[in-house]
Amino acid sequence: MRKYAFWSVLCALLITASCKITTKNTDTAAEKRKQDSLEQIKKAEEAEKARPRTAADIKLEKDLQYDQHTLEETYPYKDTTRQFQLEKIKEKLAFVENFQRAPHTxxxxxxxxxxxxxxxxxxxxxxxxxxxxxxxxxxxxxxxxxxxxxxxxxxxxxxxxxxxxxxxxxxxxxxxxxxxxxxxxxxxxxxxxxxxxxxEDLKITHVNFVDVTNQNILTVERTGENEWKIRSMNPATSGLHKPPHQMETPVGIFMVQEQKPKMFYFGDGTKTIEGFAPYASRFTNGGYIHGVPVNNPKGKIVEYSWSLGTTPRSHMCVRNASSHAKFVYDTSKPYQALVIVID
Structure with missing residues (x-):
């Protein structure tokens, strides 16, 4: 009996030890799987952060801060339909997001x-x-x-x-x-x-989109990573290609460089001041976003013109309703905002 008891105790001890080893091995394997999983998640997060943003990543919502003369996303014009090219705008905003992710001077x-x-x-x-x-x-x-x-x-x-x-x-x-x-x-x-x-501290939060095909202007404000709000949707009139004095508004990405409450202009081919354009924000060469031109240097600001949103007729500039030009003037400070001209 004593011999039998001895072997029973020994077997029990061996079984217990085996269970502990198995449990320890199981715990070690589980811990390794957990670490591997965390490492994979970390790599996936890093890859996601490094991935270039696309139009699909941009969240663009309508939240107007300027609500006068507002156009719908699509709207009639004569015998056709015009639109705001939101997908193209999202592509450009993805580009803006991407170049700001890496440090630059x-x-x-x-x-x-x-x-x-x-x-x-x-x-x-x-x-x-x-x-x-x-x-x-x-x-x-x-x-x-x-x-x-x-x-x-x-x-x-x-x-x-x-x-x-x-x-x-x-x-x-x-x-x-x-x-x-x-x-x-x-x-x-x-x-x-x-x-x-x-x-090095450039953080673009305001972008003005000028569409020379549809003759409109849309402004946006960045409210978070990949998140932008539409602040205005308005008619505009861009530059006309008509040598020797009138030039089209160039397509491209430009920085707002200077602003003038009144931008005085000469008559074509002269050095005589013919009038002024209110709330002018210059973005390239002599191209400004500005209000309705006043053909009198001492005249009063005019709010709106029938020609806005029709066909190109400006001298490279982008004409707006004067109150909208002021909205751009107030929100798009020099060296802090972009003008992106699309076609």
Whole structure:
């Protein structure tokens, strides 16, 4: 009996030890699966953060802050229908989200009225319909910055339009600055005098979309990551291609650079002040978002014109109802807001 009891106790001890080893191995395997799962989740989260945003990621909701002269998303015009191109706008907003995710030192190309010196002639140039020198992409020499492929190139390859946004890739203490285009593609060298350094703290929260096909303007405000609110939807009138004085509003991405409560303008082909446009926000060359022109330098501001939202007829500028131009003027401060022109 004693012998039997001994072996019974020994078996019980061995079974207990085996159970503990099995439990320990099971716990270890479970812990490893948990760690592997957490690692996979972490990698997935990092991949999601690094993934370029697309139009599908943009949450765009209508929440108007300016509600006068408002147009619907689609609306009749004569015998056709016009619209706000919301999918194209989402694509552009995804682009804005993407370039701001990485740290940059930002700059703006500037040469309004050739204030920083007339650009050299590009290696391959043409004369456009206005008899002015332009590159083969159609950007004029006048009011533009020269873009060189190499730091010591003798001639620039193309022109960078005034108001274009770039990131600075070399010190702006040098004679030539290397830039990466944000408003345009590629890396280029630009003489320092044509580049305004606007620092590292740029956070774009306001964007004004001008549609030269549908002759309308839509403004948005960023309210969170990938989240934007539509603040206004209005008729507008863009620039007309009509040499020698009137020019179309160029398609592209531009920085608001300066503002004038009254932008006085000359009569075509003269140096005589003909009138003024109220609440003008300049974004490229002589192109402003502004209110209804007043053909009298001492006249009173006019709120609305029948021509808004019809056909191009401006001189590169974007005409709005004057109260809407003031809304843009108040919300889109220089070097803090964009004008994106789409077609």
């Amino acid at each position: 930002y700059g703006v190309l500037q040469n309004y009225k050739n204030r920083n010196g007339e650009s050299p002639v590009v290696e391959n140039f043409v004369r456009n319909a206005y008899k002015r020198v332009s590159d083969t992409l159609g950007t004029e020499r006048y009011q533009s910055a020269p873009l060189y492929r190499e730091e010591n190139s003798e001639k620039p390859s193309i022109y960078g339009r005034d108001g274009s946004l770039v990131s600075l890739e070399s010190s702006d203490t040098l004679k030539m600055v290397k830039v990466n285009g944000i408003s345009f593609e590629g890396s280029w060298f630009v003489p320092k005098r044509y580049v305004k350094n606007i620092g």
